[in-house]
Amino acid sequence: MINIELVLREHGLRKTTFRKELLTMFYNTNSSLTVEEILKSIISKTDKVTVYRALEVFEKKGLIHKVPDKNNLTRYALCNNECSSEKHVHNHAHFICNSCNGTFCIKDIEVPAVQNAQGFLIKSSKLTLEGDCPVCISS
Amino acid sequence: MINIELVLREHGLRKTTFRKELLTMFYNTNSSLTVEEILKSIISKTDKVTVYRALEVFEKKGLIHKVPDKNNLTRYALCNNECSSEKHVHNHAHFICNSCNGTFCIKDIEVPAVQNAQGFLIKSSKLTLEGDCPVCISS
DNA sequence: AATTAAACGCAATTTAGTTGCGTTAATGTT
DNA sequence: AACATTAACGCAACTAAATTGCGTTTAATT
Secondary structure, three states: OOOHHHHHHHOOOOOOHHHHHHHHHHHHOOOOEEHHHHHHHOOOOOOHHHHHHHHHHHHHOOOEEEEOOOOOOOEEEEOOOOOOOOOOOOOEEEEEEOOOOOEEEEEEEEOOOOOOEOOEEEEEEEEEEEEEOHHHHOO | OOOHHHHHHHOOOOOOHHHHHHHHHHHHOOOOEEHHHHHHHOOOOOOHHHHHHHHHHHHHOOOEEEEOOOOOOOEEEEOOOOOOOOOOOOOEEEEEEOOOOOEEEEEEEEOOOOOOEOOEEEEEEEEEEEEEOHHHHOO
8 A cells, every 4th residue: 555645755745635646546547547537536625836836846747647538638646666756757658548538547558669760769769559448448 | 743722622522722822732742731830920810719720620530630739739740642531541650859849750660459458448549759850860 | 742844725827629611723624 | 795603702799718917815834
């Protein structure tokens, strides 16, 4: 079992009611979240600005990362333990469901290592997949 | 030399002053364009709605395609000849420059074929690279 | 208990993108 | 060349995501 308050402190963040609940939300989903989804399911009543700012610092501290979304919306998902404020590591593929618009991290599929090409200096690469997720297939 | 008016007619589009200029813009860049960039550099004075609608049909007809952008903005780039209104073919990687925010198609790097995994039905995949483009490296 | 800075909440604003609708003009037909 | 059709346009108004400013609250430190 993960210790939410410890995680917050380890990242130099204060344990407010909202941030504890937000971080717990991320640990409880295997998918990703948008600001809208967060506002809808959060219990501690919170302003959207607070949500935006919390996501901002969570990302800066290496707790969460942005994931691509079908409709160019910003989604966030939990990082793996390798991430920190210095460096984000996401060598897995992301999957976007065409029917429910959910975004999932597919840790089984690795992003291929890409060589620099044509004078481009490649620093990171991401592999984004689209299709139907298991839940939407069976319904 | 490409015949802009012919391309428009072949795709069932009328050759208006604006659309000729817009399509020419795409043929004259090896990168990609945003609505903002288009509005800034277009000569024929045009409403933004017209730009949005032109991009919409251009995409539908298989002339251009959306490319990912660092800040979740919508960018567009010219398609290769294989694309049509029936099917878009983009098996190459896209590169986003961290410094100028430009997006480039890297046709030398192919998107790896990905197998379905963990109950996900994968229909398409894209490979997005980030780093520094040749122009920004040498300046 | 006092201090201080992170976190919050409200209002207002910015920006991307969309919708509705009346007008203009490119194209095909007589 | 005149006419009819409809794609394309332009303006206004609107929606939704995200940001900024600023005063207040509260968690953590002393």
